[in-house]
Amino acid sequence: MNMSFEPGAPAAEGFIPLCVPHMGGNEWVYIKDCLDTNWVSSVGAYVNRFESMLAGYVGARHAVAVVNGTAALHIALLVCGVQPDDEVIVSTLTFIAPVNAIRYAGAWPVLADAEPAYWQMDVEHVLDFLEKGCQWQAGELRNRASGRRVKAIIPVHILGHPVDMDPLMEAARRYRLAVIEDATESLGALYRDRKVGALGDMACFSFNGNKLITTGGGGMIVTDNQKWAERARYLTTQAKDDPLEFVHGAIGYNYRLTNVLAAMGCAQMENLEDYIQAKRRIAQAYRQAIADVDGLHPMPAADWAFSACWMYTILVDEARYGCGSRDLLCRLEGAGIQTRPLWRPAHMNVMYRDSQTLGGAVSERLHRQSISLPCSVGLTPQEQGRVITALAT
Numbered sequence: 001m002n003m004s005f006e007p008g009a010p011a012a013e014g015f016i017p018l019c020v021p022h023m024g025g026n027e028w029v030y031i032k033d034c035l036d037t038n039w040v041s042s043v044g045a046y047v048n049r050f051e052s053m054l055a056g057y058v059g060a061r062h063a064v065a066v067v068n069g070t071a072a073l074h075i076a077l078l079v080c081g082v083q084p085d086d087e088v089i090v091s092t093l094t095f096i097a098p099v100n101a102i103r104y105a106g107a108w109p110v111l112a113d114a115e116p117a118y119w120q121m122d123v124e125h126v127l128d129f130l131e132k133g134c135q136w137q138a139g140e141l142r143n144r145a146s147g148r149r150v151k152a153i154i155p156v157h158i159l160g161h162p163v164d165m166d167p168l169m170e171a172a173r174r175y176r177l178a179v180i181e182d183a184t185e186s187l188g189a190l191y192r193d194r195k196v197g198a199l200g201d202m203a204c205f206s207f208n209g210n211k212l213i214t215t216g217g218g219g220m221i222v223t224d225n226q227k228w229a230e231r232a233r234y235l236t237t238q239a240k241d242d243p244l245e246f247v248h249g250a251i252g253y254n255y256r257l258t259n260v261l262a263a264m265g266c267a268q269m270e271n272l273e274d275y276i277q278a279k280r281r282i283a284q285a286y287r288q289a290i291a292d293v294d295g296l297h298p299m300p301a302a303d304w305a306f307s308a309c310w311m312y313t314i315l316v317d318e319a320r321y322g323c324g325s326r327d328l329l330c331r332l333e334g335a336g337i338q339t340r341p342l343w344r345p346a347h348m349n350v351m352y353r354d355s356q357t358l359g360g361a362v363s364e365r366l367h368r369q370s371i372s373l374p375c376s377v378g379l380t381p382q383e384q385g386r387v388i389t390a391l392a393t
């Protein structure tokens with residue numbers, strides 16, 4: 001079969017995916033090294049190297065590599081002391097994983113709406129709940145409505161943009177709540193010149209196929225707290241107490257990342273800055289192009305934020321644009337352009353419709369009006385031009 005093509009020939013009007021991985025560096029070399037040396041499983045030099053690369057990049061003391069971002073969140077909750085029947089405050093406008101992780105730990109989510117300016121967790125709602133909806137009792141914070149102990153907060157930095165962390169951290173310190181950043185979508189983002197992932201007590205990252213960097217599937221827990229890092233490593237490796245004998249001190253999990261995948265992660269980390277620059281360039285080009293299109297609104301960024309621009313998302317004002325976000329999605333699909341709506345807010349899903357929700361109307365509107373556009377690191381200017389033309393006509 002002849003698979004060659006003429007160099008310089010115009011590309012066929014092919015399918016443009018939403019967001020696919022980019023292999024531009026030493027992925028093959030490092031993975032081959034694992035196979036050549038037979039270090040393929042869940043210990044090995046690349047696991048250690050990937051952990052220290054990520055910890056160093058974020059500015060955290062410790063990192064523990066795990067199988068995916070959801071597992072990272074599950075373990076982070078256990079490690080910071082969340083017990084069955086506790087409550088954890090989490091963003092409602094998020095990919096569902098952090099909300100599910102709260103249930104894995106046997107705890108219950110309290111769902112906080114998004115704020116309309118930057119679409120992140122509405123810290124005002126959270127503060128209001130802590131001050132008026134809870135009471136301090138025998139050294140613990142209790143939800144007045146449910147009577148349950150409130151133990152932690154998971155701010156989710158969605159779409160590459162940080163949550164307004166300073167007031168949140170201040171309140172968390174006051175009420176002795178643990179803060180676990182879900183930084184899965186925002187590796188490389190800055191909040192007031194500080195790296196996302198080093199702002200709370202722990203942070204979780206994901207390296208699934210469409211994230212800033214990918215290992216196919218993978219995740220990481222980072223923290224400055226050595227005891228918590230050790231506990232996380234213990235729980236993710238079946239909680240084995242003896243190097244030889246199979247003695248276990250807790251119900252552990254098989255959550256460790258393999259050396260092969262960590263090797264890929266090291267190669268991806270080497271190119272992270274380039275990836276973020278590509279994402280930001282793509283976002284900037286979209287922003288300029290849709291400024292002229294009536295009824296399309298870009299995702300805003302706060303002046304205190306450096307967004308990693310992970311997933312470029314816009315809002316469609318149906319009355320002005322002439323059709324709604326879902327009609328636009330179908331129209332673009334017909335033109336071979338893949339797009340996606342934002343997640344249905346957690347409180348609109350059947351498992352969480354009875355969960356306490358702080359507000360909710362903003363995330364419902366964002367969900368209704370939103371559409372994420374193709375923004376792979378390897379997206380060419382020609383491909384982006386096709387998307388922009390399709391949006392404007």
Ligand SMILES: *Cc1c(COP(=O)(O)O)cnc(C)c1O
Nearest residue numbers: 068069070095097184206207208
């Ligand atoms: C991707 C993602 C996760 C989980 O990642 P996996 O690696 O797929 O388990 C968690 N939270 C958010 C907000 C995400 O976008």
